[in-house]
Amino acid sequence: RVIIHIDIDCFYAQVETILNPSLCGKPLGIKQKNIVVTCNYEARALGVEKLMSIKTALEKCPSLVLANGEDLKKYRDMSEKIYQILQSFSPFVEKLGLDENFIDISHKINKSPEIKPEVSGHIFEEKNSDETCACGCTDRLKEGSIIAQEMRNQLKSELGITSCAGIACNKLLAKLVGATHKPNQQTTLFSASSLNLMKSLKHPRNIPGIGSAMNRKLEVLGIDTIEKLQATDLFKLIEALGVKTANQIQQLSFGIDDSHVKITDRPKSIGAEDGFPTIKSETEVRKKLKCLLDRVWELVEKDGRRPSQVKLTVRKLHATNHSVRETRQTAIDLTTGVPSNAPLGPLSENQEKKVITTLMNLFEKVVNCDESWQVTLLGISF
DNA sequence: TGGGGTCCT
DNA sequence: AGGACCC
Structure with a gap:
């Protein structure tokens, strides 16, 4: 083949520069919340790195220009x-x-x-x-x-x-x-x-398909170079990773990859999420969800298919200081009142009410309303 | 650490 | 429903 x-x-930075040519030649970072998610080469030359905090980036590069990249449109x-x-x-x-x-x-x-x-x-x-x-x-x-x-x-x-x-x-x-x-x-x-080429990668973590979790398991086995991964007894690898994964990543380590180019067709899910400092009341949650629903519905409408499932994502601030994501999903019927084959239009008030009610029901399965809670992210996905 | 996605278990 | 992976 x-x-x-x-x-x-540096995709986001190029798009911003095309949309606003006055940015050309200046060090540019794309920000989402507290993070520079990517930056152009001028910024990299001045010490800015992907996924660096805004604070550190501005310390390294006070002349850094920032563009907000939270809306991916x-x-x-x-x-x-x-x-x-x-x-x-x-x-x-x-x-x-x-x-x-x-x-x-x-x-x-x-x-x-x-x-x-x-x-x-x-x-x-x-x-x-x-x-x-x-x-x-x-x-x-x-x-x-x-x-x-x-x-x-x-x-x-x-x-x-x-x-x-x-x-x-x-x-x-x-x-x-x-x-x-x-x-x-x-x-x-x-x-x-x-x-x-494979050996030049040095570390197994640099092979696409080997993520942080698998890398940890490999390090337990003492596998920290591509050559060791190639030389590891397959049965030992199977014990740690299971037969499918073991075979696959050892093949990858030799540069062998039989996976096909899979034609990208319509997406299997369409969603939107938003992170924030903290939310503590259900009225605030409802407001955020309405806002997210408007954003995601634009995409759903352009897609044209009528959603049959909704998923709510919630990130809670856990007592232990680190946060946890939970999801709840349910079927939803958005056909009532309209011919079921009618094209999908703007969200009607009835539909909005139905979706929000459904989402609030899902929300109550995630948070225990008796106890106090703090939510730092909400997401909707169809 | 962000705002998305996919596939597998 | 969660966890792994990708960007």
């Missing part, structure tokens, strides 16, 4: 335009978050090209990559790099967006190799260098 991974450079809109452009190259596009996409272009690769393609962009380990694989994949990947370049050129010319691309024979390697030259560059991995 030939898989391309496209990753937009602008980013969703740009993400959709990016997706549409990539889809014009291949129907096999999978979104990961708002700013990353995998594209399978295997079917677009010329079986017998008249002229041998040259690579566009970087090659991973250029020096020792002069061998051409007997199966023909080297030329196929080179052709992939040309297509990736065309995709990135089009994102730049039509949207003004710069991006990175990785080109490889599977999703794992495409994503990893694309990150080796940033920003606004692309890198191709020929399969002979796969093991070297």
